Structures are given as structure tokens and as C-alpha cells.
């Protein structure tokens with residue numbers, strides 16, 4: 001059987017962050033509510049000239065530089081922060097990266113879940129055409145109303161993954177557990193910039209749908225719970241994953257081993273929710289922060305997208321995987337950031353969407369080589385600063 005899975009993956013995050021202690025101080029909240037209650041420290045905040053396209057292109061650039069473009073015939077762009085009702089954001093990225101023209105590009109949406117649909121579709125495509133590769137980009141800006149309970153769970157970032165029949169990092173297992181239910185826990189009508197969310201209900205549905213997806217995974221012949229060496233969860237905030245991990249242990253009538261989920265939370269704690277990219281940021285965090293060698297070890301992944309679709313699946317970490325990670329690059333992206341004052345955070349938050357006919361004003365300078373320069377005749381213009 002052809003092995004299929006992730007050959008290479010990387011993430012990108014904005015240059016600026018807000019410390020949740022600043023938000024706590026400003027709102028008269030005990031900082032421990034954020035650091036312990038929801039398990040978050042910092043949230044990434046994009047600049048005006050950063051969007052899902054620039055974040056996605058930045059995440060994909062090192063992946064493409066390392067693996068080349070040969071064989072890539074599909075770009076799947078997973079997001080719920082769309083910039084256009086018609087054109088797929090992935091086409092801009094395709095252009096910025098110089099990908100082959102004989103390539104299909106589409107955008108996928110289902111809240112935070114769509115990158116998992118992209119991954120499973122990519123595996124199906126490569127199974128049929130093992131000489132082809134699929135570039136998946138998950139890119140989102142998580143934004144909630146100011147002074148709402150959800151404000152502390154904002155964030156932004158992108159993950160790029162190359163799926164091929166040479167999975168140097170993670171082979172994806174064939175078993176997958178699915179569960180879909182029509183519910184209103186989190187949604188964003190087209191006329192709103194921020195989502196509507198029933199926060200506590202959403203957390204309950206996250207847990208109940210995980211149980212359903214796990215049961216389906218087991219009934220499909222999936223791996224035994226105790227064989228999974230690490231677990232990665234969709235991470236709206238890291239305490240959510242700790243609750244999910246406890247719930248899964250309970251379902252399997254075993255005691256909780258937090259060491260099996262903590263490495264996957266390290267990056268998300270200091271970046272925040274990046275919706276479709278969140279689970280895959282957790283996967284990178286797990287691979288880069290687990291001290292033990294995971295070569296040959298199966299790991300479990302739980303994907304949740306409000307509305308709601310849940311999927312539990314697994315994969316096997318490949319021998320030599322560490323040679324294909326970008327640990328130094330990722331740690332530098334996290335460490336070399338600039339903290340925002342509360343006033344600068346507000347300026348960025350209140351910035352109107354870029355309008356037609358004007359250059360994009362940028363009160364705080366972004367980093368990276370791809371930027372949104374202007375919108376002219378209703379067309380977005382991106383620049384490559386290199």
C-alpha cells in the first residue's frame with residue numbers, strides 16, 4: 001500500500017501580540033482567569049496589510065523552498081475569514097509562490113474544521129495519483145467583539161502542509177471517525193465582521209461531538225486509545241483540549257495522562273485561536289515540543305468546526321521526522337515578536353476593512369515578505385517585498 005500523508009509542514013504568525021495580562025488589567029479581570037481558567041497567555045494580532053493570503057503565503061514559502069513545486073497539482077485553501085465571495089484566496093497564494101499553472105485551486109469552509117476535510121481529500125487524490133502533491137493552506141484571523149468573554153480567545157495564523165506519497169513527517173491512517181450535527185454554537189453571517197457565539201454551549205458541543213467522532217473512529221476499526229502516544233486537539237484555547245483529553249480518557253475508562261496532550265498546546269498558548277489552522281498548529285507544536293522520539297508512534301487528532309462537524313483520525317509519525325521540521329524558524333517567529341500596548345491593539349482592532357481606491361495604511365509595521373499593498377478597481381494587490 002502506498003504511504004500517504006504530510007511530507008512537510010510549517011506555520012506563520014503575525015509580528016504583533018497582545019498579552020492577556022494587559023487585557024485582564026484593562027478589564028479588571030484576575031489574570032489567572034486567562035492563564036489558568038482558559039489556559040492562554042498571548043494572542044496574535046495581524047497588521048492592516050496582513051490577511052489570510054499573506055499569512056498563508058508566508059507559511060507556505062519555506063515548505064515550497066524545501067520541497068520544490070514539482071508534482072503540486074492542487075491547492076486547497078481552508079479558511080473562515082474569506083476575503084472574496086467568489087475568488088479562492090488560494091489563487092493569490094498560487095501566484096505569489098509561483099506554482100505551476102496546471103493546478104487546481106479551491107477554497108474550503110466549515111468553521112475550524114475545513115483543513116481536515118482538505119487533508120482527507122488530499123490523501124484521496126494522492127491515493128489515485130501517487131506522483132501528485134497537494135498544498136494545503138489553513139489560514140484564519142480569529143476575531144471577537146471587544147469586551148466580550150470570547151475576546152481573550154482571539155488569535156491569527158496560518159499553517160501550510162504538503163501532502164504526498166512521500167510522507168516524511170506523518171503518514172495519515174485510513175480510519176476516520178465522523179460526526180455532523182446542525183447546531184448554532186458559533187456562526188458569522190455575511191453582514192457581520194465578528195461571529196456570534198454561544199460560548200458555553202459551544203464548549204459542551206465540542207466535547208459531545210468528540211465522543212461521537214471517537215465512537216465512529218473505533219467502529220471503523222481505528223487504533224486502540226492506549227496505542228496513541230500523543231493527542232492533538234482543535235485548540236480554541238488550551239483548557240478546552242485539556243477537558244477534551246480528560247473526556248476521552250473517561251470514555252476509554254482509563255486515567256488521564258496530561259503528558260500526552262501538553263506538547264501539542266505550547267504554541268497555541270502564545271498565539272491563540274487561528275480557527276482552521278489551529279489543530280495543525282497543535283500538530284506542529286506536538287512534533288516540535290515532545291522530548292521523546294516519536295518515530296513510528298501513532299498519534300490521535302481531533303478536529304472540530306462549529307455548526308458542527310467533528311472528526312477523529314490518526315497518523316503515524318515517520319522515522320527521521322525531526323530532520324523535516326522547522327523548529328528554529330518557528331521558535332524565532334514566536335520569540336521575535338513585538339508586544340502591543342492596549343491602545344495599539346484597539347487601533348488595529350478598529351481599523352476599517354481596506355477600501356477600494358486607497359493604499360493600505362499600516363499603523364504598526366508587519367513583518368514578512370508578502371503584504372497587501374492596495375485595493376484598486378476592487379482588485380486586491382499583493383506585493384512581494386523581496
Ligand code: HMG
Nearest residue numbers: 030032033037111112149150199200202203206236305306
Ligand atoms: P467565560 O465567560 O470567560 O467563562 O467564557 P468562565 O467564566 O466560565 O471562565 C472560564 C474558566 O476560567 C472557568 O473554568 C472558570 O472557572 C475559570 P471551567 O469552569 O471552564 O473549568 N476561572 C478562573 N480560573 C482561575 N482563576 C480565576 C478564574 N476565574 C474564572 N480567577 C468562553 C469562556 C470559552 C465561553 C469564552 O471565552 C468564549 O465564548 N470563547 C469563544 C467560543 C469558544 O472558544 N468555544 C470553544 C468550543 S467551540 C470551538 O472550538 C470552535 C471555534 O474555534 C470556532 C470554529 O469552529 O470556527 C470557537
